[in-house]
Amino acid sequence: MNQAIGVIDSGVGGLTVANELMRQLPRENLIYLGDTLRCPYGPRSKEEIRMFTWEMVDFLLQKEIKMLVIACNTATAFTLTELQSELDIPVIGVIQPGARAAIKFTHNSHVGVVGTEGTIRSNAYTEALQSIKADIHVNALACPLFVPMVEQGIISGTHAEQVVEESLYPMKMNNHIDTLILGCTHYPLIKETIQSIIGDHVTIISSSEETAREASTILEFHNQLNKDNHIPDHKFYSTGELEMFTKIAESIFMKSIDKFHSVTIQKAFI
Amino acid sequence: MNQAIGVIDSGVGGLTVANELMRQLPRENLIYLGDTLRCPYGPRSKEEIRMFTWEMVDFLLQKEIKMLVIACNTATAFTLTELQSELDIPVIGVIQPGARAAIKFTHNSHVGVVGTEGTIRSNAYTEALQSIKADIHVNALACPLFVPMVEQGIISGTHAEQVVEESLYPMKMNNHIDTLILGCTHYPLIKETIQSIIGDHVTIISSSEETAREASTILEFHNQLNKDNHIPDHKFYSTGELEMFTKIAESIFMKSIDKFHSVTIQKAFI
Numbered sequence: 001m002n003q004a005i006g007v008i009d010s011g012v013g014g015l016t017v018a019n020e021l022m023r024q025l026p027r028e029n030l031i032y033l034g035d036t037l038r039c040p041y042g043p044r045s046k047e048e049i050r051m052f053t054w055e056m057v058d059f060l061l062q063k064e065i066k067m068l069v070i071a072c073n074t075a076t077a078f079t080l081t082e083l084q085s086e087l088d089i090p091v092i093g094v095i096q097p098g099a100r101a102a103i104k105f106t107h108n109s110h111v112g113v114v115g116t117e118g119t120i121r122s123n124a125y126t127e128a129l130q131s132i133k134a135d136i137h138v139n140a141l142a143c144p145l146f147v148p149m150v151e152q153g154i155i156s157g158t159h160a161e162q163v164v165e166e167s168l169y170p171m172k173m174n175n176h177i178d179t180l181i182l183g184c185t186h187y188p189l190i191k192e193t194i195q196s197i198i199g200d201h202v203t204i205i206s207s208s209e210e211t212a213r214e215a216s217t218i219l220e221f222h223n224q225l226n227k228d229n230h231i232p233d234h235k236f237y238s239t240g241e242l243e244m245f246t247k248i249a250e251s252i253f254m255k256s257i258d259k260f261h262s263v264t265i266q267k268a269f270i
Numbered sequence: 271m272n273q274a275i276g277v278i279d280s281g282v283g284g285l286t287v288a289n290e291l292m293r294q295l296p297r298e299n300l301i302y303l304g305d306t307l308r309c310p311y312g313p314r315s316k317e318e319i320r321m322f323t324w325e326m327v328d329f330l331l332q333k334e335i336k337m338l339v340i341a342c343n344t345a346t347a348f349t350l351t352e353l354q355s356e357l358d359i360p361v362i363g364v365i366q367p368g369a370r371a372a373i374k375f376t377h378n379s380h381v382g383v384v385g386t387e388g389t390i391r392s393n394a395y396t397e398a399l400q401s402i403k404a405d406i407h408v409n410a411l412a413c414p415l416f417v418p419m420v421e422q423g424i425i426s427g428t429h430a431e432q433v434v435e436e437s438l439y440p441m442k443m444n445n446h447i448d449t450l451i452l453g454c455t456h457y458p459l460i461k462e463t464i465q466s467i468i469g470d471h472v473t474i475i476s477s478s479e480e481t482a483r484e485a486s487t488i489l490e491f492h493n494q495l496n497k498d499n500h501i502p503d504h505k506f507y508s509t510g511e512l513e514m515f516t517k518i519a520e521s522i523f524m525k526s527i528d529k530f531h532s533v534t535i536q537k538a539f540i
Contacts, residue, residue: 217487
């Protein structure tokens, strides 16, 4: 089972999932595709998100991946069920793992979720949480400024703090939550800033870590873990320009990687 | 999918898994069977453990369970692969979830495992850890006194502290670990004592919490979560006398439950 795990995202946020996959599954090969050209997905229509996601999936299926990880909350919200029923390989998204971890961690059943407009509008986290635990209280908040900020490489400093503080204000004002799900894979990059604003009494759940954990569970359950004793081979593709993509990737991975490629996917497979 | 999740254990330890299943999957029905009559399994031969486990499984299959959780590390070590290949329902053990959580939490790749002689002798944790992360260092220690102590209801106080301190001495003397797996489902009952002896710098992984988490993952992945809005119905069976079983169960669940039954399984199905 030395085929790669395929990872798709609207841009660089999914690299936090890729980083956790490399850490928690160090024997596995990855192929990552970020649709940086058309990022962010958050404000887009469901139909557009579906079309873009299928273009990414078609690109990765050509590479014979053994599992697909939708490392984008917005794409998960709108395409997970469809992809799970149409593909022959296991497909996992980022919403259910984060929801499940929140259920494990919360003591008072008051859970906050921050995400893009698309993710919050879809109600996907509330449904994922309540389908498992009916009486959970969900405080969901769209933070549309976070993704564009992170995609510009702004992840700390005064400007980042100000944006996070203003965005989280409505949640902080009505704050019974003891657990906060980062419902967007870009947000782990500003996790420390979010923690400082929301307070230390709140457990922050990174859907990236939790998704990697569940990818491991599902691969093992299907007897698809890579048993080879080799140095894994990772490939990173971006639909847009490579400079910022590479810069952010290397800051997440804390090492230099020479496997970045620019690629055109739109209209290639439709 | 309102069929129950079946849970088996050599005695009362698996009740910590049942408790976490009830907490993390509050819509699911459980049927628990503890083989208290023949507990502990730790010092027994592989053949005996296999035979006893199959007797428990046969009992639960009659109840048309939708998933089997082997809530006993020793039984997991010796029967998981066989049960996964022979049963038509998903089967999960307690070893892989604990191993996976340790890989997620450790920063220095030095992981400790405590368990029964049987579990430690089987080398199952080391194999589970290294099959995912080849370069992990595992410090495994058998603590044969813990299960008999817990089965007698001794879970705190001077005697418990003394037994834990003496048992953990070899691990504490050579302690580079930053993560310790409680590789026996009885041990969460003495988690606080273990934490106080091993030190606060060590993250303790309860395989009970982690197994419930993975049961949730696998059920959802197979679209088998119970969607009914009902009060779940749990049943608890013990092969031995009920008094201590009920007492320990109620201290774990922190509530009184009237669904305890004594049952004979041995030779009934062989």
